[in-house]
Amino acid sequence: MRQIDLISSVKAAATNRLRMDRRSFFKITGVAGGGLILASVLPMARAAAEDVDSLVVSSELNAFIKVSSDGKITIYFANAEMGQGIKTALPMVVAEELGASWKDVEVLQSPVDEVRFGRQGAGGSTTIPRTWDQMRRMGASAREMFISAGALVMEVSRDELKTADSKVTHRSGRYMTFGQLATLAAKQEVPDPDTLTFKDREDYTIIGTSVSGVDNLAITTGLALFGIDTRVPDMLYAAYQKCPAIGGKVIGANLGEIKAMPGVVDAFLVKGNDNVRELLDGIAIVGTTTYAVFNAKRKLKINWDESHASKDSWTQMVSRAKRLAGTRGPDVIIDKGNVEEVFADSDNTTLEAFYEYPFVAHLCMEPMNCTAHYRKGGAGEKDTLELWIPTQAPAGAFAPAKSMFGLEPDQVTVHQMRLGGSFGRRTSSEYICEAIEISKRMGTPVKLTWTREDDIQHDFFRVGGFQSVKGAVNSQGRLVAFEDHFVGMQTKGKPVSGSGFRATEFPMQNIDNAYASKTMFDIGTPCGPWRAPGSNTTAFVTQSFLNEMAHAAGRDYLEFLLEIVGEPRWFEQGNTWSLNTGRAADVIRLAAKKAGWGREMPSGSGLGLAFYFCHAAHIAEVAEVSVDANKKLTVHNVTVAVDVGPIINMSGAMSQVEGAVIDGLSTMMAQKITMENGRIEQSNFHNYVVLRIPDAPNVDIHFIQSDYSPTGLGEPALPPLAPAVGNAIFAATGHRVRKMPLTEEGFTI
């Protein structure tokens, strides 16, 4: 792997905070269409105060690129880094098109300013596909400006020049460095975005290599990066207790006793707006340390009004859903061909099964937190608000700041902090609103930190659910019909995140007879996106059940699956978010080949194959497991074949796949959130466990770097894992896994 420029990384980390406040240096001088922001040049008169060498002059080529006379190239990262690696990958794309040498690049988190940077934040594995062209344009635009500057100084024609290794080089071999040309380059005309051309893949020197994450030095030496690391002068610490039954209202509490506790500065009731994504009722405790407020929180005695709180019961959901097995739901999702006729044909073999998967929590290692500083304006001045947030949606703070606190966006400054995990969790605003409310009441900066118990019990959970499935194979063993009754969850008539079933769900597009319907249960438990929403549960059901069908037909699953996938075709030509069966068959064959599919397995061992398409990614996985007489499961190896187009950072891409496999196994093994009378029954890592290092399988990864435009990899490697392991367990033991987590079926790890 590449050598890392340690010194520059240290400087970058040390000056990060300072630079984030320097909005006044930025001016927007040009906004082009298509979401592309090409802010033009503003050569700084003199070096800014934090520049190490006062003789260094920095010049902005555009919103994302600044080059100093000493050759340092600063690339701004404008999105949210939560472990998915885009803080490294996106600048790699910029650097590639610019012709920079990666060793000269330092990456800084940009200010939150969507006018200047375009849409910020991250989610849905969309950042790579959404910004791929934007990042290439930023790099290419600055490259052309360097070439113009080089042509002027070297007195040669532009078309005789190219950029590479942070230099503009003439075909004669003469060159000038970016550092030498920076000031002049910044004064060149910004090229029309439509005239820009991009490098050919075979000319890449950065894209496709393995680059160590740009924050790795700060991470490994303990420098401040994460939201929870925020410390500002005169800051107090806060905790917030909400009703254990979601939505309960506060009547009163032993505030006198709490206020008398050591280190407690204040404690008060907060009346919320009944919006679980903004502010629910609770008790705020403010003190001089996190410990003081956590300690006091444990001593709270609160009188709640639960008359309008959630009464959700998991056991009731299960018994209600079980009664729906083998039925159809009131809402039809797809009715294609004639499944009844196929099921009624006595020449066909028909199979039915009922699948169940629980609610699960996000468990970000960094609990929810936010630092807020609400400043009352003096005479004639407006109030201002400054926020330090680990969030997937930094601009999402502006809406509640206005609706709840009456602050216009120009009164609010948001600092995007690194996220200690997110997986879809940090897309709501409640932890932000709680911090704002407390800071406003106190008149001081406040860091609100949730306890782990708050974090688990007040999550926006991955929704649980049920699917009753039915299928038929004909006398040739070919899948001829598929039916699914999806039992999902809704709140106030709207399906919660992840509780949907698409008409395009595999294999329904691929066969002639398909029927899907749904029944929705009303719930009060908050749900939200969780790493591949919907896909992470439906993949388990459909790929396990298709494996059941193959077994019923006496067929090998690889052959059966490839037959369903069928001839190469793209269901929506040109739309990478639609299934491309050619790409699907390629990853299935590759995973099977690399895993040695079809080899003789020892008794108690088995291979399991699964394929899933989501987030524009075609991914197949083969799990190799063994199960002993006591149902102790060992997952030895998982072979993964992925097609997400060209890989930008090979190390980062492999990390996403390794992580998704281990996360998928962790989740399917023992994770389950249950609720009774609206109360979440799990509270911390002693009763909600994460996979530990001895149980992590080897992960063997193979990329098919097809010529399609690159797409995201934060989520899609997770869904195929559960069915691959479930199918392998069946191969090893004959036990069909139809319920998650595996501990529910008597397995241990």
Added chain:
Amino acid sequence: MSKYKINVNGADHEIDVEADMPLLWVLRDVLGLIGTKFGCGIAQCGACTVHVNDLPMRSCSVRVADVVGQSIRTIEGLAEGTRLHPLQTAWIEMDVAQCGYCQPGQIMSAAALLKRNPNPTDADIDGAMVGNYCRCGTYNRVRAAIHGAAKLLNAQWVNAAEEVKA
């Protein structure tokens, strides 16, 4: 509130806190050493791992009163000046981190392991690292980086021995 003198990363600090305050919050909120992370508060996840007399301890569950006079080391004190610990070098070279939040705790557990066992096997690593959760699933790279750091460390010792001989 009581006054305590504690030694962190070789420096003495006089602090005035509650006797039952866990070391984690003394480090983070009183001394501003935010490299040590809060994960669970019940010694289950290892994010808060520090060394007390070279032994890995979960600082969320160690009372400050119990570490007076002991030698405490945190992630901020692992490098020697600007010279990174071999584990930090290996962690960066192998691009271990995803979100990165648990990694200071992982590295501190690993550093304690290498101190007592400079050539750990996979089983030794599993035993030493089993208390450190990683929700992102970096475990395979954690293991590889510990092996890598062990090689670096041994190479350093060989160099040092050769310097002594010379």
